[in-house]
Amino acid sequence: MTAIFKRELSSYFKGFTGYVYIAFVLFFIGTYSATLNVRGTYPSFEYAIGNMSFIYIIVIPILTMRVFADEKRQKTDQLLYALPVSMGQVVVGKMLAVAVVMVVPAIVSCIYPPILGKFGSVNYASAYGSIIAFFFMGVALASIGVFLSTLTDSQAMSAGMCFLVLLVNYFQTTLVGFLPTSALASFLAITVVILILAVIVWYMTKNLLAAAIFAVVIGGANFIYYSVRPVKYGGLFPDIIGKLSMFSRFDTFIESAFDLTAILYYLTVTALFMFFTVQSLEKRRWS
Template sequence: MFKILNREFNAYFTSPVGYIFLGFTLILSGWFFSSMNLFYQSADMYGFFSNLQIIFIFLVPLLTMRLIAEDRRTKVDQLLLTSPLSITEIVLGKFLAAFSLFLVAMAVMCFYPLIINIYGKVNFEVFISMLIGFVLLGAALISVGLFISSLTESQITSAIVSFVIMLVFWLSEWLASVIGVKFISKAILWFSVIYRYKEFTIGVLDFSTLIFYISFTALFLFFTIQSIDNKRWN
């Protein structure tokens, strides 16, 4: 598993993908931080993370689009699937590679509250809660992107479909209000990883929400494993 992680992580930097992801994340997060926190002299990072969500709806599909689709198109999956590695190890390795790059970007975010702290007072408990929530949200979105990548041979299709699904998650609150049927609206909001992130922004680390994110990620990783295995049988 770690060999796959290592290779896939390095592969982000032998193509423009890793640089684009980190570059855009750093530039845009820096801009959000300057315009929302420094400019308004605010220590509240809710707006910062909310805007970052929108950026990741675009950037996560970029991160996951080639992970399995490209292997299938170039038939490199023949090397992996005929090696003694299990499909679970392959999928986890690829997931962790994307997640590691996401964590690198997140690590940079940790400097922002330290900068604010020089001039003002940051509520670190709320910040840590938001950061943990954002990391879990990232893992969930990456698992969805990875699953979509396992369904196609085209990176572009994978990226577009992942983006649309993530957009639906982002619009879930609006969708729930438009549908109007209470049961369906409730189900949409319950399932939306982006809507449920709100709980972290008030500094609440609810155990059931943590379990929800971990289960959501695990479920999509399971779907990815099944998707690859099904292709062997069909």
């Protein structure tokens, strides 16, 4: 695992990718801080961070596009499969390297709050809290990018898919405003999602019985709950979708509150997509 980690990290700094990522993020942090904090004479650094977080939509696809897509293109993935290391170790090693690249601008940005503190009253806890959240949100988004890079051997394709997914995630809260909020609509939407999940279970396990059991048990629970408490379903689906947006979870940090559940949410997303990445790589062994 350490070998994979070291190789991945060094490859970020052998090419331009690592430098471009760090420079880009720092440039935007600097620009937003200069505009909002200095020119706008507003001492909350979290405000600058919050406003520039959209930059992840552009820089994360660049950071993660090559992680597995390039292995496949160069046929070095065969080496990874043949080495006496598990796919889990490979994914952890690579994800750690991505996280190390991402932590660099986060650490550099730690000098902003004391500088701002010279000119006004800064809430340090809240400012550093937002930097921590910014980092964890980035890692969670990157884990999605890493997963998507296992699906193709083209870096452009991998970056494109990642860009689209992050874009949808960014505008998710706005988009759910257009969804109907009636209880029946929510119930139907949730049922459709359960059926889609059942199809995914069937596709991944090739076991029709498992998929059917999944659909009947979860779908049945959904139906029973809806028949007993239809009121609970009013606006439920838009609510769930809205909560799944990682960018909107960040808003609490701008409001000077440290939301531990949001951090846990980011960690859960990271772990989940790392798991998906391992599954996707293992599946390639089977095809």
